[in-house]
Amino acid sequence: MALDINSIRADFPILSRILPNGKQLVYFDNAATSQKPQCVIDEMTRYYETYNSNAHRANHTLADEATTALENARKEIAQFFGTKPGNLVYTSGATEAINLVSYGWAKYNLKEGDVIVLTEMEHHADIVPWQELSKEKGIEVRYVPINTETYTLDMDAFEVAVKDASLVCVTHTSNVLGIRNPIEQIIQISKKYGAYILLDCAQGAPHEKIDFSALKADFIAISAHKMAGPTGIGCLLVSSERLEEMGPFMTGGSMIRKVTTEGSTFQEGHAMFETGTPRIAEAIGWGAAVKWLSQFEMKDIHDHVHEIAAWTGKEMNKIPGIKIYGDPSNKNSSGAVSFLHETIQSQDLAFLLDEGGFAVRTGHHCAQPLMDALGVPSTNRASFWIYNTQEEAESFISHLRNVCERFA
């Protein structure tokens, strides 16, 4: 069903913002973080204004309300991702979720000589924790290359790399190329060779239904702030089998059962990994975001975004000097279009786009190994989401064409 974009836009107060230079904001930096609908802002404000209190501690009314709201949000979010509340660990985002797998699972279950398979297109969040673990434990880290003509993973190389691997860590969708990886095939091949699987769904979850039970992955890392939720929260979805094998990651209050001067015992399940005061307002905000998103079919969001990205890519290809890194026309592309101009520096181009009111990202996108594979230090990236319109894309292309003609 076609989305009613005008009514969706009305939910996002920021989208009507006029920038200091008098230009209307056109927000094309959604892969970095999405905007937040009014209901998310309201729910978080309501918590702070009416029942702000710590959760899982006191017995007074406010504490009860805060605890109930925190746990209701967990139920909403778990259901949205096709799993049970007990299989969801709140984290600060996808980065902490991956670190939790590295330090809370791999550290306890992998040994020297074991192999972890990554890809060249991983975000640093899914590279650095494994490099650090590798130094600590003597684990081998392998990188599956990408085909720089098609911008897709080399699946033959993947199958070779995974044969003796213990863990495969792959991004669902590249934050640079916008390409969705063949995750079903990746999971099936990994399982064939007995490797466990971690999916980084930071970029996939805003564009497609992520069903943890159906995917049968061992771990999935999710970021709330890229899917209408607040910053400062995300989660690790973890299978019951892997959860049982995990050990403490961060220690302190909340995650303990009993502390004496001799030592401590720990909570079980997700509670072992939620240390200190919980992210109460953020969880409540994310719960509201998930409720808001649930009124749409994720496929409609994907189709809407894909249409804008494919059109933008096609038009960019007509502008002399512009090269796209990725294939926005690919049906598996999610809405991030990375590009460079052959003579205008990416920082300068971003500045010139900003002058027109267009917010795009510039830099290495926390994916330097991918930049190395592509042979560039950085790219500009326009990334679209549910509230972007064809008209915005048209004015963007017109501005970009103009800038390229004037400054090339």
Ligand SMILES: Cc1ncc(COP(=O)(O)O)c(C=O)c1O
């Ligand atoms: C693919 C990918 N993984 C991980 C992250 C890190 O997510 P978070 O900001 O939630 O830590 C990002 C953020 O840009 C990302 O794009």
